[in-house]
Amino acid sequence: MRSKWWKVVLVFGLPILIWFVDAPPGLTPEAWHIFAIYAGAILGVIFKPFPEPVVLLAACSIAGIVFSDYKIALSGFSNRTAWLVFSAFLIGQAFVDTNLGKRISYLLLKRFGKSSLAIGYCMALSDLIVSPATPSNTARSGGIVYPIFKSLAVALGSVPGPTAKKIGAYLTALEYQNSLTSHAMFITAGASNAVVLAFAVSILNIEVSWALWFLAAAVPCLLVFFLMPWLVYKVYPPELKAIPESKAIATQGLQELGPMTKEEKYLAFFFLMAILGWATTSITKIDTTIVAISFVSLCLLFGAVKWESLAGNKGAWTTFIWYAGVLGIAATLSDAKFFEWLADVMGKVLPLAGLNPLLVLTVLTILSILPRYLFASTAAFAASFYPVLFAMALAAKIDPMATTLLLSLSLSYGSTLAPYTNAVGPILAGTGYVADSGVWWKLGGLLAIAGTIALLVIGLPYWKLLGLW
Template identity: 45%
Template sequence: MSSDSSTGKKVFAVAVPIVLGIAIWLAPVPANLSPQAWHMFAIFAATIAAILTQPLPSGAVMLIALCVAIFTQTLTEAKALSGFASGTVWLIFCAYILSLGFVTSGLGKRIAYKMLSLFGGSSLGIAYSLGISDLIMAPAMPSVTARSGGIIFPIARSINTVLGSAPGESGKKIGDFLTMVCFQFTPITGAIFLTGMAANPLVSSLAKSSLGVEITWSGWFIAAVVPALVCFCLMPLLVYKLVNPELKRTPEAKVMGREALSQLGPMTTTEKKVAFGFLLALVG
């Protein structure tokens, strides 16, 4: 029964984008719109639907959409592949590769647990340790999901479990505070760096194409670092006053950080390579 259900889901995932794309493609072209533009919209809609239904990984879906646009002559090869000539595209691609390295090698967790072992003696200390970890990883991890969902929030949840603070009434101990702070840290750290989140390079690209303003990685950082760091320092204090967690001192969190670091052991060769690549990328 489960096999039939799985097969049905796969068929649905494949059928939806195909049917949607064909339906739009064959529909009458609206007035004042060229057939090429309408066909491009059909490919775009089918691509978005495929990303949502996930018949294949998103990267494969995008490549298939690119091939369809070229083979149907909706776009010329030059136009379809023009994005690969953009330095911003390669910048964000390299950052995503480093992002995967931080997650798969365990370096991201090591950084977070190290900060926790140093500053986790109080609820505010835990908050800042998680925020500093997010800040360290932000230049190399443009995926907010990878940073927060893959590293920071799981550690915060483990801390809440150790301290007996689950969603609900016990969340008032410290869980509500940590969850809110981690959520607010993400847009702050993401705004500091051009590669802090995926939307930033898009803004840079639009500024260049629309206004003729070229925003470099260092230029973005210089403009954003002061206001963002002010927010970084003040936000946890404001949330601390508003939420007022019951647990003020948290020596257990420091112990948890030390124990997690000891379980990870010394830095592996892979972690060192990722760290070296990260530093090299920043210098570059």
């Protein structure tokens, strides 16, 4: 209780202090007061004296009462980004309910899993295939993909303890890297991606579609994605190399699932249609969020998933409420010209204008990664730190599209620095397979370095070649 109360005092005390301090020059009192409420919301998300939805509902209600404007309190709930993330969570639930995610993993394992390294790639591909429909790393990696490969490790006699390094430790350490590299590939593969893009719209006036994100990530991020299983295999090798038993284990898993059900067939078809819909929004003019909502509707209408199951998806509803709250208050800040003021302040405090753009982008990328050691939530980091990074880029007059793509994709790589910096980390670390905490830090550092180099050395020239900046 003492621990909780100091958090409560901090979350409410600091915003009250900000409120009663005079607004800085260039900023209206209203904008300053909105910022005070936003600061309290972000502190609540970081320190969690109460669940995130409770914090954001309180922040929205305070804003609505103080400013006598329901739009400040509720505008985020009409935000299409919040609805996109919410719909993607529900789609991920369908993969769990129908067992389609498990079937994909077993099929890959049966066809390709002949060695430890090949199994690592099967696990990575399983995560990647499901990732466009599951914005929760915990649900995707911790709930769908990893349990299958953990069962494989157990079947091969690798359990936490003396036999962990036979293959279980390798698969556990690798899956953390897989989860976050998949996170970078699609907007809908990580809920925090949507938060970053919302700030890009508010601060840099840049919109990135689902198809554009994937096109930008296709070369640099896929390169990192396919590098990681091999790199982890070299740095933290399993004792088992050839594994002929994997085919029999996968076959048994498929037999237990039985023939492909009509629900799985419906889901597979609708999923392919959703990917096609997201990839062709520039042609069809159908918004990405509408595609996602339509996908969920079709799954419900055809019985691929039950409403009772979606209604009970705590993660989806929790994320929707607090993301909508954050995005709504942030949009109000944008309307009040707060971010323009912040960029102006950054330009005066930091001599960024006139510097080499590549140097500034490199510094901003490093700043998007290193502070992650201080945060236990990717989304909390995005909501609190990215407005500052984007304001710095605006002050330095750096190309907004290059900034948006670079910093959006780097968010995922920073999330692997330690086992506590993303929600799926504690799940994997808690299995006991990787007892040496230094392994998590070392592998996370390698991914962060590899990802940063890929984005700067390959990503920027690739985007330039495409004419994106």
